Amino acid sequence: MSTVDLPAVPRVLIAEADPWSRDLLKQVLLNVRCDARLDLCADGQEALQLLAEQSYDLVIADGELPGVDGLGLLRSVRQRRRHPPLPFILMSHRNDSASVREAVQLAPTAYLTKPLNMQGLTLRLQGLLLSAGQTVSCEVPTLAPGMTLATFLERRRELADGAPLLTDVQLAVKRSLNPNGLDLRLLEEEVRTDPQITAVLIAAANSAAQHLGEGVQTLSQALHRLGTGQSMNLVLGLALKRSAKLSDPCLADYAERYWELSLHTAEYGRTLARLLDLDQERCYCAGMLHCLGDLALLRCLQEWKQAGGELDDEQEVGEALVTFAAAYGSALRTRWRLPLELRELIAAVYRLGGGVYSREALVMNMAAQLARLTEHEGVEELAKSRTARLLKIGLPELMRLRKT
Known part of the structure; x- marks a missing residue:
């Protein structure tokens, strides 16, 4: 499907089991197309149901989804013989030649190995969701008529994104890089005084997809449980969210x-x-x-x-x-x-x-x-x-x- 065939407002399905990876994918995509209509799910069966009910312009799916895995989801999509084919980005921890060959036979638009390269993913999304030279701007949502501050805060309580960032994450990651890649010890020193980064990394390390053995209670434990790629992605992803920094x-x-x-x-x-x-x-x-x-x-x-x-x-x-x-x-x-x-x-x-x-x-x-x-x-x-x-x-x- 070429970019010129895309509707003015694309509809995208993100199927990812891990809640923190799912949120990261959402933020990266909205950073490319802030007007996109997103549906999010955590298992393959729900993804199949959504695909049966809605027409999508792009699917991003985790290869290791519970129930129906990402490969099964891609197989189901290709069996429908849509023309032109539905763009489908398949992500997986498997990078062995047999796994790649099996996926390539079903013609995914991209087969990306985890942890993802966020810059590479962003470029892929730009190619799929934007025409050459196109930019999309979105206005900040306005308040409903008659909305009071107390009501607004009460409603936001269960949806709040957490604290603002108090660290320059781009600089923190840059300082943590050495010729061999990201140094987790250096990254810990750079971000350990930021409450939001600390909380998110500990929470992500304790999520269902990551929970192996005892619970994680410190930043150091979280960084080593998540590894260099996922840690860096989550830290950089926090800066993509609205109001990540306080300007007032x-x-x-x-x-x-x-x-x-x-x-x-x-x-x-x-x-x-x-x-x-x-x-x-x-x-x-x-x-x-x-x-x-x-x-x-x-x-x-x-x-x-x-x-x-x-x-x-x-x-x-x-x-x-x-x-x-x-x-x-x-x-x-x-x-x-x-x-x-x-x-x-x-x-x-x-x-x-x-x-x-x-x-x-x-x-x-x-x-x-x-x-x-x-x-x-x-x-x-x-x-x-x-x-x-x-x-x-x-x-x-x-x-x-x-x-x-």
């Missing part, structure tokens, strides 16, 4: 404050964990992620403004944070299926409930109290706290921690 000065200032609080909590958590011979990286990640809801809400407030909504003053931003931030954080951690143990450490940052506490939970509670101290406050009261007593940390240790 007031909202950016709020984000800076929450980022600093996250950094201080994470550093105190790691230092305390090292002092008590506990898991330093788990404590660091819990501290880094505890303001995820506040940051996600700020991103949604920017989307509100971009859609034509008004924010009168800082008080309105503050009130929105007080009302919705905790719910946003809880919804994200649940929807992204962050491990329960990590979520318990994040919860301990805010309060200690009844029952028995792990020493790491106590560490995070103490780290949060230290991070929230103003420069004029001492640690004397903290030394008398229940958390300090349970950790068996006295005033001298807390004073040394405060000076680091």
Whole structure:
């Protein structure tokens, strides 16, 4: 099918089992054709059903789909003998000659091996969905008549994309490259202070397609579970989303404050964990992620403004944070299926409930109290706290921690 035959607004089916890879494909495609109509599914049987109900201009399918795999899906499409043939991009982890030959017999438009080369995929999509020299621009969706800020935020809670990026991901990836490719250790150093990147990589590493053995609770574990290609794709893909960066000065200032609080909590958590011979990286990640809801809400407030909504003053931003931030954080951690143990450490940052506490939970509670101290406050009261007593940390240790 040539590009001139494509309709003004193409309809595309993306069939990918892994939710994070599926979302990445969606973002890459929308970056090429922001007006495309997309249908997403996670298994081959649903893809067959959608193909029977709709007419598509392009199919992108994972070769390892559950139920009917990508090859079976392609075979079904070719048996319909559509003319011209329906463009079909097949992706697979298999790059052996036998697998490639089997797929080539069914004439896919492209056979791409995973992890995908995003630049190569983008060029393929441009060739399939755009005429030579064509560009497509899309307006930001506007608010429905009568929409209030409270209603908008309530509706966005379960759909929010998470926190804004606080790291230049293009630069981070560039700095992590060496002559042999991407260095995961360098990439970790570049992105470890970004809550959104940390959360997404941990969530992706724990998704159904990646979950092999124990759950992933730290950035380092996530990077090594995902590998160089998938890690790089996910990090770069985050920058493709709308409102990935905060451009509003007031909202950016709020984000800076929450980022600093996250950094201080994470550093105190790691230092305390090292002092008590506990898991330093788990404590660091819990501290880094505890303001995820506040940051996600700020991103949604920017989307509100971009859609034509008004924010009168800082008080309105503050009130929105007080009302919705905790719910946003809880919804994200649940929807992204962050491990329960990590979520318990994040919860301990805010309060200690009844029952028995792990020493790491106590560490995070103490780290949060230290991070929230103003420069004029001492640690004397903290030394008398229940958390300090349970950790068996006295005033001298807390004073040394405060000076680091």
